[in-house]
Every structure is written in C-alpha cells, then in structure tokens.
Amino acid sequence: MNGMKVKIDPDDLYIVSGTVHPKLAEETVKAMGLTLGPLNTKRFANSELYVQYDASVRGKHVIIIQTFAHDYKRNLSVNDALMETMLLIDAARRSSAREITVVIPYLGYSRQDRKAKGREPISAAVVTHMLESAGAHRLVTIDMHSPQVQGTFRGPFDHLIAERLILEGLREEMADRDPELFAIVSPDTGRAKESERAADILGVRLRHLQKTRDRHDSSKLVRPKRLQGVEGRICIMTDDMIDTAGTLLTAAETLRKSGATGVIASATHALLSDPALDRLQDTAIDKLIVTDTVPVDYARKVLGDRLVVLPVAPLIADALREIATGGSVSDLFGGRNYF
Numbered sequence: 001m002n003g004m005k006v007k008i009d010p011d012d013l014y015i016v017s018g019t020v021h022p023k024l025a026e027e028t029v030k031a032m033g034l035t036l037g038p039l040n041t042k043r044f045a046n047s048e049l050y051v052q053y054d055a056s057v058r059g060k061h062v063i064i065i066q067t068f069a070h071d072y073k074r075n076l077s078v079n080d081a082l083m084e085t086m087l088l089i090d091a092a093r094r095s096s097a098r099e100i101t102v103v104i105p106y107l108g109y110s111r112q113d114r115k116a117k118g119r120e121p122i123s124a125a126v127v128t129h130m131l132e133s134a135g136a137h138r139l140v141t142i143d144m145h146s147p148q149v150q151g152t153f154r155g156p157f158d159h160l161i162a163e164r165l166i167l168e169g170l171r172e173e174m175a176d177r178d179p180e181l182f183a184i185v186s187p188d189t190g191r192a193k194e195s196e197r198a199a200d201i202l203g204v205r206l207r208h209l210q211k212t213r214d215r216h217d218s219s220k221l222v223r224p225k226r227l228q229g230v231e232g233r234i235c236i237m238t239d240d241m242i243d244t245a246g247t248l249l250t251a252a253e254t255l256r257k258s259g260a261t262g263v264i265a266s267a268t269h270a271l272l273s274d275p276a277l278d279r280l281q282d283t284a285i286d287k288l289i290v291t292d293t294v295p296v297d298y299a300r301k302v303l304g305d306r307l308v309v310l311p312v313a314p315l316i317a318d319a320l321r322e323i324a325t326g327g328s329v330s331d332l333f334g335g336r337n338y339f
Contacts (some may be wrong), residue, residue, distance in 0.1 A: 014037040168310075
C-alpha cells in the first residue's frame with residue numbers, strides 16, 4: 001500500500017446511534033466525514049422499546065454507537081440503553097447485515113467482573129454474552145474498569161484508552177508551572193499503576209493514599225488523617241470513573257488536611273450518580289476533568305467552569321477508521337490498550 005491509508009467506503013457502512021447520548025455518535029461520524037444512517041425508534045405506552053432501520057443494511061457493515069449510561073435528559077436508564085442495543089443488533093442481523101460492530105463508550109455492568117461473594121452474578125460476562133448471542137461480531141469500548149472482561153466475548157473486542165486525552169487536559173491545567181508544585185496521588189491501590197505512569201509522563205512526584213472500609217459499616221471509607229509529601233502542592237488524582245464521588249471526596253478532604261493548596265480530579269467516565277453533584281459542589285475539589293463518554297450536560301450546568309469536558313469522538317472515529325479499512329486499532333495506542 002506504500003504507506004497510504006485505505007479510504008473508507010461510505011456505501012459499505014451503516015452507522016446508527018442509540019437513543020442514549022446521540023450527540024456523541026453525531027460528533028463521531030462527523031469526525032469520520034460521514035453521516036448517521038436513518039433509524040426509527042420509539043417507546044410504546046407500556047415502556048417497551050421499538051427500533052427499525054429506515055434503509056437497507058443488506059451486505060453492509062452496521063456500526064451501532066450507544067453508551068450504557070443513565071441519560072437524565074431523556075429519562076433513559078442503563079437498562080434502556082442495553083435493551084435498545086440488543087434490538088438494534090437483532091434487527092441488523094435479521095436484515096442480512098454482513099458485519100455488526102457495537103461501540104459502547106462506557107460499558108455498563110463492567111465493574112461486576114468477578115464473584116466477590118457467594119451466590120452473585122458476574123454481570124460483565126452476562127452483558128457481553130447477551131450482545132454476542134444477539135449477533136454482535138465486534139465490541140468497542142473505552143477504559144473498561146477491568147480489561148479482562150475482553151475474555152468473555154469470543155469475537156474481536158477493542159479496548160480504547162483515553163489516557164492521552166486526560167494527560168493533555170492535565171498538562172493544560174499545569175500550564176508552564178514548575179512540576180514541583182504538583183503531585184499525582186493514587187486514590188486507592190487499584191489505580192496505583194495508572195497513577196505511576198501519569199506521574200512519570202507529567203514529571204511530577206507520586207504519592208499513594210490508602211483506602212479501607214470501616215469494619216463496622218462497609219459503606220463508609222476510612223482514610224489516614226494526613227498524607228506526607230503533598231503540603232504546598234496541587235494534587236492531581238486520576239480514575240477510570242466517578243460514580244457517587246465518595247472515594248474522590250474523602251481523598252480530597254485528606255489532601256486538604258495534609259496541606260495541599262489545590263486538588264484536581266480526572267476520570268474517563270463521569271457517571272455522577274446521586275449524590276455526586278451535591279458532593280462535588282464542595283470546595284475540596286477545584287477542578288474536575290472528564291470525557292464525554294456519557295451525557296454530562298446537566299453536570300456542566302451544576303459545576304460550571306469547574307468541570308472540563310474532553311471530547312472522545314475523535315478517538316472513536318480513529319478506531320472505526322482502522323476497523324472499517326482493516327487497519328490496526330492497537331497501533332493507535334502503541335499496543336497499550338490491552339494492558
């Protein structure tokens with residue numbers, strides 16, 4: 001090919017958006033120089049969902065873009081998103097689509113990736129098995145909570161990582177200030193490896209903040225009273241998701257008590273379930289940097305300039321170009337997307 005990129009054949013693709021977070025799908029196809037395929041969707045009076053492709057998909061590569069998150073604006077739940085996606089897959093398969101790729105920027109249920117207690121499900125495996133049974137040939141997602149979930153799907157499962165986006169956002173916050181004014185803080189042991197890498201790339205010191213559960217009430221987090229090495233510094237925390245923000249806020253409070261002059265938090269998936277936004281209005285956190293893998297319009301209104309939202313549409317578009325033209329998705333990330 002003499003190093004030349006293979007062009008996408010728009011007639012070969014039929015890209016549709018689910019009802020949850022359609023803006024992300026629209027921005028993705030725009031970045032690809034394409035448009036969304038026509039689709040009919042509705043909800044029956046008893047809340048059941050209905051979908052129909054509005055043009056032929058026979059012999060085409062159908063790409064479905066739908067994040068598995070709660071869309072407050074449209075009053076749609078994670079389960080609505082999952083069910084609608086299943087119907088879209090089934091409709092494409094029964095309409096003789098050649099290939100079906102499902103892009104799920106945030107993969108709901110992915111936190112339940114193992115049996116931590118007796119008599120409970122492995123929900124991540126349940127979801128991927130459902131998608132496979134419906135007829136999905138390939139899955140694409142961003143920053144899974146547990147990358148080993150890829151092993152539960154028997155087809156290609158592309159794991160995109162938003163690390164580059166997040167680090168660029170953090171660099172902008174650091175501007176040209178002395179790196180010694182900052183510290184990366186790992187909010188728990190699960191983020192230690194990612195925090196170490198971020199500290200190395202940004203050239204700032206690293207600190208680890210322990211987190212344990214109250215032995216009398218497992219819903220409560222216990223932090224040390226102080227953390228050495230952060231006094232007089234702006235502390236940066238990174239995570240894959242923020243749900244109720246309990247972990248984030250307890251960490252920020254400890255850092256403030258330890259003499260930190262500022263706290264910046266970042267995460268790929270801003271789920272921000274209640275009471276997250278109430279908690280984040282607390283002044284312990286100066287700025288929150290997230291991506292738009294899930295709808296964040298309401299959070300923007302509540303948090304204002306304290307919320308920085310980084311677009312993931314270009315990232316998804318690049319991956320879909322590689323998939324549509326037989327290229328390499330892992331090369332986009334230097335092979336790190338399988339770690």
